[in-house]
Structure formats: C-alpha cells, structure tokens
Amino acid sequence: MTPAAGLPPRKASRHRQVFLPVLAALVALAWTVLWAWTRSPHGRYLEHGDWTASGPAAALCQAVPAGGVVVPMVLYAMGWILMTAAMMLPTTLPLFNAFDRLTVGRPDHGRLLMLLGLGYMAVWGAFGLLAHVLHSGVLALLAISPTLAWHGWVIGAATFALAGAFQFSRLKYRCLEKCRTPLSFVIEHWRGRAQARHAFALGAHHGLFCVGCCWALMLLMFALGTGSLGWMLLLAAVMAIEKNVPWGRGLSAPLGFALLGWAAFVVATHV
Template sequence: MKPSAALLPPGSSRRHRVFLPVLAALIALAWLSLWAWARSPYGRYLDHGDWTASGPAAFLCRVVPGGTVVVPMALYAAAWILMTAAMMLPTTLPLFNTFDRLTAQRSDHGRLLILLGLGYMTVWGAFGLLAHALHSAVLSLFASIPALAWHGWLIGAAIIALAGAFQFSRLKYRCLEKCRTPLSFVIQRWRGQAQARHAFMLGVQHGLFCVGCCWALMLLMFALGAGSLGWMLLLAAAMAIEKNVRWGRRLSTPLGVALLSGAVVLVATHA
C-alpha cells in the first residue's frame, strides 16, 4: 500500500474528491481575476503604475485620509494576494493534499484547511508588503534624482541577476527540500493539539520555507512587469515544477544560467 493511501481514513474519499477540485477552482478564479483586471481600464494598477495620477484611485487618494499611502497599498495588496494565490497555491498542492488526508476525520477539518491556507498566505502577504516598500523607496529615489531614471534598466538587470545567482545558493536548496517533502514536514510539526493555532502556524512555517526558495523568482515580477500574465504563468510553472516534480530540482541550474545570461544581455544592449 502506498503511504498516501495509508493516510486516507475510511469514509474520507468523498471529501478528498471534493477538496482538490475546490482548490483548483480557487486557483483558476485567481488567474481569471488577474486576466480580467489586466484587460480592464485599471490594468495599470497591476503594473505598479502611478496610482495617484488619474482615475478612481486618484479620487480616493484625495478623499481618504492618508489616501496617497493607504489607497496604493490597498490596491497593491489586492493585486499581490491575487498574484500569490494564482502563482504559489499550485506549488502547495502536495502540502494541502497531505494535510487534508491527515485531518479528514476531524469535525473541524474544513476550518483547519482554511487556517493552513491563511497562515501560508500571511507569510507571502508580509513578503509582498516588504517588496512594495522597497519598490516605493526605489521610485522615490528615481523621483528625487532624475538622472537615475535614464539608467532604470540597471534595477531590472540587477533583479534578474540576483534571481539567477540565487538559483545556485544553499539556502535555495535547503528550503526547496522542505517544500518537496510535505509528508515529513507535516508529521514533524503537526501534533493535533490546539488544532486551530497549529494549523495556522503550520501554514506560516511552510510559507517561510516557500518564500525562502521562491522569493527571488517572485521579485522578477517587478522587473518583468506585474501585469504580464505570460511571465506569471511561466514563473508559476517553473516554481511548481521545481517543488512538485521528481526531476524538478534539475530545472534550477538551467533556469539560473538562463537568468544570468538574460541579465548579461540586458546590460550589453544598454551599455
């Protein structure tokens, strides 16, 4: 008997057949929302444009107290949560599948799964806020020193080179191994006591390892354009393969070489 089958308690197969389609539907809804947003007149808000210049966002910035900070942050948070749900939730399917099987007989089974997801998304949300703060600081620097705007491509080249170099780091592989072994990850950390808190913390801990192996690739969205669904799909597929497919680790080196080569080409074309 396969280990995964042994984890499946009697009578839980129906719930198992329902859970994965529901999670897949949530991921599909996130992608559909991003597609509709990108094609709408407000698509520039996905691409970290000047949210305060014109349109409804500019009006809200004027009428909401502290609107020049609050409104862009709210728009960014919405975009980031959608992007994270679309790109990162597919990479966590083995974790959710394992936890779903282990908790299938509990009366609060559904609530525990939701808390697991909330813990995971909380970590990525915190990372997104840090990335947003860094991005805003860079934009402010460009605004104060106009000469930097002529060399803005250097920021993109640096991010691409950083993502490529990180593909070869020990931290990347240590975090990736934790993400690739969800069964041992859950068994080592799940005690079944204070279930709600432990389920949330399990999501947080897995989210930390997930950020640890994928943060550099996610930062590429600032260099490639957060509104580019094509790049989102490509990066999401690369991260899902790295984490969930047996031969996925062999993708890390070619991807790192490709990113470093892209950074060199970008520098060469602008030098």
C-alpha cells in the same frame, strides 16, 4: 492509523474527490480575476504606477485619511495576494494534500484547511508589502536621480543577476527541500493541539520556506511587469516544477545560468 482514519472508506474517497476540484477551482478563479483585472480600466493598479493621479483610486485617496499612502497599499495588497494565490497555490498542492489526508477525520477539517491556507498567504502577503516598500523606494530614487532613471536597465539587469545567483545558494536548496517533502514537514510540525492556531502556524511556517525558496523569482515580476499574465504563468510553471516534479530540483541550476545570461545580455546591449 491510515491518513483518513475516522471516516468510512466511501466518505473518505468522496472527500478526496472534492478536495482537488475545490483547490483547482480556487486557482482558476484567481487567474480569471487577474485576467479580467488586467483588461479592465483598473488594470494599471497592478503595474505600480501613479495610482492616485486619476480615477477611483484618486477619489478614495481624497476621501480616506492618509489616503495617499493607505489606498495604494490596500490596492497593491489585493493585487499581490490575488497574484500569489494564482501563482503559488498550485505549487503547494502537495502540502494541502498531505494536511488534508492527515486531518480528514476531524470534524473541523475544512476550517483547518482554510487556516492552513490563510497562514501560508499571510506570509506571502507580508513579503509582498516589503517588496512594495522596496519598489516604492526604487521609484523614489529614480525620481530624484535623472542619471539612474536614464539607465534604468541597470536595475533590471541587477534583478536578473540576483535571481540567477540565488538559484545556486545553499538557502535556496535548503528551502526547496522543505517544499519538496511536504508530508514529512506536516508530520514534523503538526501536533494536533490547539488545532486552529497550529494549522495557521503550520501554513505560515511552510510559507516562510516557500518565500525563502522563491522570493528572488517573484521579484522578477517587478522587472518583467506585475501585470503580465504571460510572465506570471511562466514563473508559476517553473516554481511548480521545481517543487513538485521528481526532476524539478535539477531545474534550479539551468534556470540560474539562464537568468545570469539574461542579465549579461541586458548589460551587453546597453553598454
């Protein structure tokens, strides 16, 4: 049975011609919204600063019960999901393409693709919330420890060192291998029963491996600035190459050495 079984060849070809432009349009839209957001008066909401001090966020915090906690988390979640869509969706093109070809003959094909994406984004959203809690904890620690705040570069150097060391870990390569063979992953985990639930679960399952592969690189955004489109584009390109390009797996070790060297440089310039 061919991947596009159930559809006439002309219709299947037309479908494939629509799929890639739609996904590309979604990615382009995410980057465009991020670009507009960073240049708007609300751009500071991407930087994890004191969002509740002034402006619309402060008004919402006063109007919403427990707004001082809820509003920053909602704003952060919106920014993180948007950033994840812009950075990570291009790296998952092989996954969506494999699932697209496998389910193209189903009448609910479009809904299954959407659920696959929702499952994937849900996992990254959960990781983003955990990262937000961790970042908030670090900021609280800096607020009560003037010595650590004065030597904040230590946190940046530690983040670079952690990301660099993780590039050589067994977990990194195990997860990266799953990300680099999406067709095998889909065939292995897609059962076709309870389609909606399984499509969401498939996206979430693949998202776990994606987080396992890229979490340390994504944490670099907190050291480099979560509102920096330049660093977002660079990291997105690195992760896309690692996952999708035939020689991408060979990039992991050089990148690890570069990050460890960056960490050493930060330490050397501050000691």
